[in-house]
Amino acid sequence: xxxxxxxxxxxxxxxxxxxxxxxxxxxxxxxxxxxxxxxxxxxxxxxxxxxxxxxxxxxxxxxxxxxxxxxxxxxxxxxxxxxxxxxxxxxxxxxxxxxxxxxxxxxxxxxxxxxxxxxxxxxxxxxxxxxxxxxxxxxxxxxxxxxxxxxxxxxxxxxxxxxxxxxxxxxxxxxxxxxxxxxxxxxxxxxxxxxxxxxxxxxxxxxxxxxxxxxxxxxxxxxxxxxxxxxxxxxxxxxxxxxxxxxxxxxxxxxxxxxxxxxxxxxxxxxxxxxxxxxxxxxxxxxxxxxxxxxxxxxxxxxxxxxxxxxxxxxxxxxxxxxxxxxxxxxxxxxxxxxxxxxxxxxxxxxxxxxxxxxxxxxxxxxxxxxxxxxxxxxxxxxxxxxxxx
Numbered sequence: 001x002x003x004x005x006x007x008x009x010x011x012x013x014x015x016x017x018x019x020x021x022x023x024x025x026x027x028x029x030x031x032x033x034x035x036x037x038x039x040x041x042x043x044x045x046x047x048x049x050x051x052x053x054x055x056x057x058x059x060x061x062x063x064x065x066x067x068x069x070x071x072x073x074x075x076x077x078x079x080x081x082x083x084x085x086x087x088x089x090x091x092x093x094x095x096x097x098x099x100x101x102x103x104x105x106x107x108x109x110x111x112x113x114x115x116x117x118x119x120x121x122x123x124x125x126x127x128x129x130x131x132x133x134x135x136x137x138x139x140x141x142x143x144x145x146x147x148x149x150x151x152x153x154x155x156x157x158x159x160x161x162x163x164x165x166x167x168x169x170x171x172x173x174x175x176x177x178x179x180x181x182x183x184x185x186x187x188x189x190x191x192x193x194x195x196x197x198x199x200x201x202x203x204x205x206x207x208x209x210x211x212x213x214x215x216x217x218x219x220x221x222x223x224x225x226x227x228x229x230x231x232x233x234x235x236x237x238x239x240x241x242x243x244x245x246x247x248x249x250x251x252x253x254x255x256x257x258x259x260x261x262x263x264x265x266x267x268x269x270x271x272x273x274x275x276x277x278x279x280x281x282x283x284x285x286x287x288x289x290x291x292x293x294x295x296x297x298x299x300x301x302x303x304x305x306x307x308x309x310x311x312x313x314x315x316x317x318x319x320x321x322x323x324x325x326x327x328x329x330x331x332x333x334x335x336x337x338x339x340x341x342x343x344x345x346x347x348x349x350x351x352x353x354x355x356x357x358x359x360x361x362x363x364x365x366x367x368x369x370x371x372x373x374x375x376x377x378x379x380x381x382x383x384x385x386x387x388x389x390x
Contacts, residue, residue, distance in 0.1 A: 068182035076211040080174035095142035097382035106341040114338035132377040145203035148253040155194035173203035176211040219262030250286035278321035287357040302351040322361030331370035
């Protein structure tokens with residue numbers, strides 16, 4: 001083999017070696033680029049997380065500053081012009097109804113009960129529900145009316161002032177309103193509930209001597225507390241002619257979705273108030289949505305199903321004095337919102353007995369019943385009571 005041949009064969013070898021070096025450098029560059037891309041992606045993700053945390057923190061801070069913090073006792077100025085006088089031995093009727101802010105008719109399901117919906121009624125359905133509720137109240141024609149979940153200015157009820165609307169619809173009553181829920185923006189779930197202004201409202205053909213809102217214990221801690229309910233007792237007093245006694249009306253809507261401590265604390269406060277009024281010898285009617293069943297009532301007709309929301313139990317032995325504990329066991333007062341009522345099998349539905357009255361023993365019960373409206377306008381049925389003062 002000559003020198004020329006050797007040189008000719010050496011050339012490709014050197015070129016191949018150079019090509020390998022070039023390839024190695026390119027691979028190294030690619031390897032160096034990969035960590036850079038990952039770092040950029042990681043930095044972007046971290047930046048997004050930080051922004052979200054900052055927004056969430058700012059939101060919680062804003063809600064904390066704006067949190068509704070009512071006094072333990074708040075005097076309320078009554079409205080209306082009723083002028084009927086309450087006398088001893090008078091007979092009168094009382095209706096209590098959780099109207100579900102006009103948006104929980106038979107078409108509705110709700111996320112807190114295992115359903116999916118947050119906004120449960122459009123404008124047309126809200127109007128239909130409210131009109132139906134007003135027609136039923138007019139038909140029952142109560143002397144005293146307790147309403148729960150009545151909105152003033154809430155996104156869920158399309159910002160309709162239901163309290164003002166009811167006042168206009170029933171002008172012959174004296175009224176009092178107390179907030180149970182007052183939050184500029186409820187940030188859960190998705191889409192969020194938004195603004196809520198809601199409460200309990202008492203109507204009476206008898207003028208009020210006084211109206212007072214009593215703050216109930218709130219079981220929720222910060223930050224959950226800032227966007228949650230602040231439940232209350234609305235206590236109105238009516239003088240009884242030619243007597244040193246009063247008719248004391250207690251409108252209530254006790255805790256629903258706590259772990260149990262809230263129900264116990266709120267019921268204890270109610271029991272204490274009942275005892276104080278009993279000691280004075282007053283006539284007392286406490287009524288509304290207890291979100292609990294009296295231990296004297298039987299739920300056998302409406303058994304609790306596994307996996308569904310379960311109400312608490314009010315042990316009537318824990319309340320001093322002689323009282324009537326009224327829950328109609330023949331007709332459910334409430335239905336579950338895990339699914340719509342319309343279009344589903346009603347035989348296997350989850351029903352509850354959680355609405356009723358506690359009345360002092362110095363009144364005779366002339367009539368008591370749940371009005372079966374088939375939950376068309378609300379997830380609760382109205383509860384009707386007729387009593388006579390002894």
